Amino acid sequence: MDDAAPESGERNGREGRAGGAPDSRGRLDPRLPLGVFDSGLGGLTVVREIAAALPGERILYLGDTARVPYGTRSAATVVRYAQGCARALVDRGVKALVVACNTVSAVALDVLRADLDLPVIGVIEPGARAAVSASRRLRIGVLGTTGTVASGAYPRAVLSVSTRAEIVAHPAPLLVPLVEEGWLDGEVPRLAVRRYLEPLARADVDVIVLGCTHYPLLRPIIEEEARAMMGDVQVVDSAHATAAELAGLLAERSLAIPEPRGDIELLVTDRPRSFAEVTTRFLGGPPREVHVIDL
């Protein structure tokens, strides 16, 4: 392994086709961090799971807070933004890329995989596999952003795992602002959750996928309301499944780092006013430092 990897990635990135950080024999340096990005800070729920599953890894996180939210934007715009985020991380040198955003995973994953010479993992495929494995009757409900639901990515991903599954996906656009406002309990989020669960209850699902990386913070009330409305129903989120699949992928490609020297570095494209509070809400622990970059 050589140390030129980050520069190589940077050069490739500037040429338009970002190139990961493989050396001359096409190998990636295991000492590089994992790149994780999201439209904002919701992807930190995925970072939390990765840090728990892979405590030796360094994580370089990018939240495109200047352009959040992606969920209401057109697919073409989301693809363009995602390419910018991926390039920024690859230019800094990463050994794998985790797209910790359902909207990007839904519309841009194929483009990113074609663009990049390093492993790229999204949250929808792991989430779909986790949903199928948790479901007994294969009736699967999905809550997500407008963009994720409109893309049809969850039905496609679930059906690629089990052609017998039935999927009902509904947009729940207020849940992201509720999480960002910190209203994680109380009547307002509870009534909003209840309203968004109604079509899933009518469809008689037995698993509900949290199809947005913000939603795990509302998981307690989503589980309570879902059980009150539907009885025996499982709530699955893709963060845990994504971290598990990432661990397998790193091991299989000899890219894992076993030492306990993990570390999380945070980049954003605009400093949200309540940044410290929000990172604590997502990651736990004290407020964290952040670097602001321009894409």
Place this chain on the structure above:
Amino acid sequence: MDDAAPESGERNGREGRAGGAPDSRGRLDPRLPLGVFDSGLGGLTVVREIAAALPGERILYLGDTARVPYGTRSAATVVRYAQGCARALVDRGVKALVVACNTVSAVALDVLRADLDLPVIGVIEPGARAAVSASRRLRIGVLGTTGTVASGAYPRAVLSVSTRAEIVAHPAPLLVPLVEEGWLDGEVPRLAVRRYLEPLARADVDVIVLGCTHYPLLRPIIEEEARAMMGDVQVVDSAHATAAELAGLLAERSLAIPEPRGDIELLVTDRPRSFAEVTTRFLGGPPREVHVIDL
């Protein structure tokens, strides 16, 4: 008046200091449309009032839907975005600019006025004057986005009208997503409104300013809840006051058009998925055509 105004505006815009559309004697062409912009579609509540007050005017509206919302972004970012929006409208030829966004009015109005050679009107100063004139006890409450409230612009604007006024401003970040979701009545918006009104009720205000162009769509429940909590309280929004001040400014500068040939042209930077539904919600009438531009 000559017809070269739009081209002149375009040239000036490209030189970095956008220059409005004055002719060689510094006059603006009254036949040009009014330029109105907002971070998204909330500014259409201001367009509705302008069209009612000035039915002969053409209106060119720009909603920066690719970068909405501005309310959570840093002041430096909002200034940069606002300059881009203003330049896009000035380059197309407008005789006056209405900043139909409280966040931009709060942090970027002085910069835009310094940049541009045409009248620029924001929503905060008219809103502050309307609040002072509606208040008997000069105890004024403001609801706005995080950015507008953090800027302190409403207290400054109110105090410039009356130094005896007392102002309490609180952020109400969930109200914008509630309006965009179309939840304008029912328990969720009602409970959210009640929660946001509590600090204003404790401060014993007698006027509440709707310090965001989205909020007029929630005005019925804001008025009901405010009266239930506070008794005799007035709710004022700045859209009506802004349209009235704009009418005076156009008349005073001989820029008004008396004929009833008004028309509204809509530009956005990204096509929101629910665009037709949202314009109908804001402007009434049938869904409208829109042009997507790049800034």
